[in-house]
Amino acid sequence: MLEIINQCRCCESDELVLVHDFGKVPIADVLTDTKTVLEVYLLSAVFCKNCYHFQIRENISPKILFQNNYPYYSSKIPEVVQHFEETYQAISQYLAIDNQDTIIEIAANDGVLISQFKTQTKHLISIEPSTPHAEITEKLGITTYNRFFNKKTAGIVKKIFYKPQS
Numbered sequence: 001m002l003e004i005i006n007q008c009r010c011c012e013s014d015e016l017v018l019v020h021d022f023g024k025v026p027i028a029d030v031l032t033d034t035k036t037v038l039e040v041y042l043l044s045a046v047f048c049k050n051c052y053h054f055q056i057r058e059n060i061s062p063k064i065l066f067q068n069n070y071p072y073y074s075s076k077i078p079e080v081v082q083h084f085e086e087t088y089q090a091i092s093q094y095l096a097i098d099n100q101d102t103i104i105e106i107a108a109n110d111g112v113l114i115s116q117f118k119t120q121t122k123h124l125i126s127i128e129p130s131t132p133h134a135e136i137t138e139k140l141g142i143t144t145y146n147r148f149f150n151k152k153t154a155g156i157v158k159k160i161f162y163k164p165q166s
């Protein structure tokens with residue numbers, strides 16, 4: 001259910017420095033009312049002295065985090081939609097995206113951000129662990145991998161793009 005990592009998720013260094021210990025907290029997505037007694041889990045933020053990656057030290061089982069009733073949909077929150085529209089505008093101004101480019105969004109939720117790139121390229125990939133959310137991006141015509149992003153998923157995506165030089 002809960003695993004505490006001792007090595008950096010990016011570089012596997014064991015030089016993790018505690019930034020903040022939040023103690024035991026409920027999973028935010030289940031905070032739907034004030035009466036339900038919730039399970040709590042350790043949560044702490046650490047910083048890798050080797051590669052500077054800022055990360056959460058605890059791994060909670062994906063079955064707990066992303067059940068099929070995962071309630072958070074980006075498209076349902078106007079402020080989030082606006083934020084992703086602004087993010088899209090900023091990315092589009094910064095990068096010259098053309099129709100040969102591929103955009104990959106990790107944890108794409110219901111596709112609010114990645115779907116905006118449809119006007120620039122049809123090569124869009126969503127990686128999303130929640131099945132109902134992944135079904136939404138599939139219906140939007142976005143290539144979707146209904147899974148967590150991890151080394152195995154990275155390998156699948158790499159096979160799509162990596163073309164060895166002959």
Ligand SMILES: [Zn+2]
Nearest residue numbers: 008011048051
């Ligand atoms: Zn690191």
